[in-house]
Amino acid sequence: MYRVELDKARRRWRTYLMAAALGGIPVLIVIAVKLSPPTPEASGDAPPFLLQIVRNGLFAPLTGLAVIQPFFLPLAAGLLSGDAIAGEAQGGTLRYLLVRPVSRPRLVLAKYGAAMTLLGILLLWVVGCGALVGGVVFGFGPLPTLSGTTLGAPAALLRILAAAGYILLGVSGIVAIGLFVSTLTDSGPGATVATVILGIASEICDQIPSLRAIHPYLPTHGWLAFTDLFRFPVEWAGMRAGFAVSAAYTLVFLAGALASFARRDVAS
Amino acid sequence: MTALVARGLTKRYGRTNVVDGLDLSVERGELYGFLGPNGAGKTTTIRMALGLVHPSGGEVRLLGEPVAPGVDLDVLERVGAMIEEPAFYRFLSGRRNLEALARAGRHPEDVRRRLSRIDEVLELVGLSEAASMRVKAYSQGMRQRLGIALALLGDPEVLILDEPTNGLDPAGMREVRGLLRRLAGGGTTVFVSSHLLAEVETMCDRVGVLSHGRLVAEGPPGRLRGGAECLRIEVDDASRALGALAALDGVDATADGRVVRATLHGSATAAWVNAALVSAGVAVSALVPERESLEDVFLSLVEEGRVPS
Secondary structure, three states, X not given: OHHHHHHHHHOOHHHHHHHHHHHHHHHHHHHHHHXXXXXXXXXXXXXXXXXXXXXXXXXXXXXHHHHHOOOHHHHHHHHHHHHHHHHHHHHOHHHHHHOOOOOHHHHHHHHHHHHHHHHHHHHHHHHHHHHHHXXXXXXXXXXXXXXXXXXXXHHHHHHHHHHHHHHHHHHHHHHHHHHHHHHHOOOHHHHHHHHHHHHHHHHHHHHXXXXXXXXXXXXXXXXXXHHHHHOOOOOOHHHHHHHHHHHHHHHHHHHHHHHHHHHOOOOO | OEEEEEEEEXXXXXXXXXXXXXXXXXXXXXXXXXXXXXXXXXXXXXXXXXXXXXXXXXXXXXXXXXXXXXXOOHHHHHEEEEOOOOOOOOOOEXXXXXXXXXXXXXXXXXXXXXXXXXXXXXXHOOOOOOOOOEHHHOOHHHHHHHHHHHHHOOOOOEEEEEOOOOOOOHHHHHHHHHHHXXXXXXXXXXXXXXXXXXXXXXXXXXXXXXXXXXXXXXXOHHHHOOOOEEEEEEEOOXXXXXXXXXXXXXXXXXEEOOEXXXXXXXXOOHHHHHHHHHHOOOOEEEEEEEEOOHHHHHHHHHHHHHOOO
């Protein structure tokens, strides 16, 4: 079933649309920086990564990841997970899958696996596009870490891939929430929008200081901890906490999705 | 072994019983017509039989196995189904849709068997030419055919089809009826729902009439009509004709001007009535059998079903 899901995604325009949009972001950044290189004086509020691109193409994939994570990633995750069950229900194909028969738990888990796989591929694609275009335009060099040391280009690329991996683990909680919402409704767009709003609301709450008490329990808490990979030595505590939160949301909401889907009457 | 059994099957939505204590039994190899007006509970029954909807009460078994959401539904590997209208991935071609669903099973040998039958079922429903077109571009009739192809993909022992000729032109309808008859002749159990009498009448071995979630009649389509046959007789002298017919057993007659209507019961036949009229000196200018139409029988059964018993 998991393979069937991936095969369906492969033949779907929206997959390529998402890839084009996400892969375009690091490319756009490189083009923008090339056309008007930031100067230290003029870049008071520019992200620190942007300043570095001119010196090292490796910053392009890293900036790409940093830029898609807060908005485009929850959007893609919401689309892939929210539409997963609800979209099939809306299109009427859900009943034909279930009488094939595909057991309900298997369908939910296959949808989760396929959504995570596609998000992983999209993240790799962003890193790949960024590294390629950044490398061609600016060349590769050693990457300065946040602690002042430097990393050789191959080691730096590995760290960037590790960052993509951490970002993927972080979004798993949102995917599980999306699947749960998806089992509650017959409207694919409805479930998608609800999931995206939840994800972004969680990020906003995470930024509001007076809500500090709930920060450690937000599904997106710790998303930015991937920057700790670029310290020397690597600071694991933030990522460990982020992983724990995401894993907890994944377990709870996948269980919720399985339970709610098992009880549901498929009358669509 | 029976192919499909329902015992006291009930589905309640809010306060209404959409399916209300339904008892049903379909034998293997039978072509069973499940007849009822829209809203009678046909689709809900089919959804319960396929484990999509939880019964509120009673049970349903397919090929001897209990069916409900949550139980192991492996028995569905041996069943093909179309539930309401067919539904496909619009962005995939007809063939790729069949492939995706063929692959969706758990057992590798079933997957292989289904994949190897794709060409055959496409041919069977006349879609070989259009197989590589995206379903988006299919007409309603083509989607219907693809739905039937999908139901046949697993070479099922039991075929459950909800209004299979919906959206087909008359030639397509006849084709599908012929196909279902052939399948039933080959030993496949076919359970087909319809709100059209003519459809099940010409095709099914046995018909069950559903009204308000209950089976109000069941039997071979011929017997469903009931025994009564009606004659419309044009005569020169209606009162003399009534007198002659009053002497006959099993004939009730009424007159309206020069037209006499006689309802025959038991062994009374039209020839017998005609002979009695002629020997009584009545000139008969027309004698037309007016069979009570199945439509009337159906409507009266449905009416009866509405009255709480």
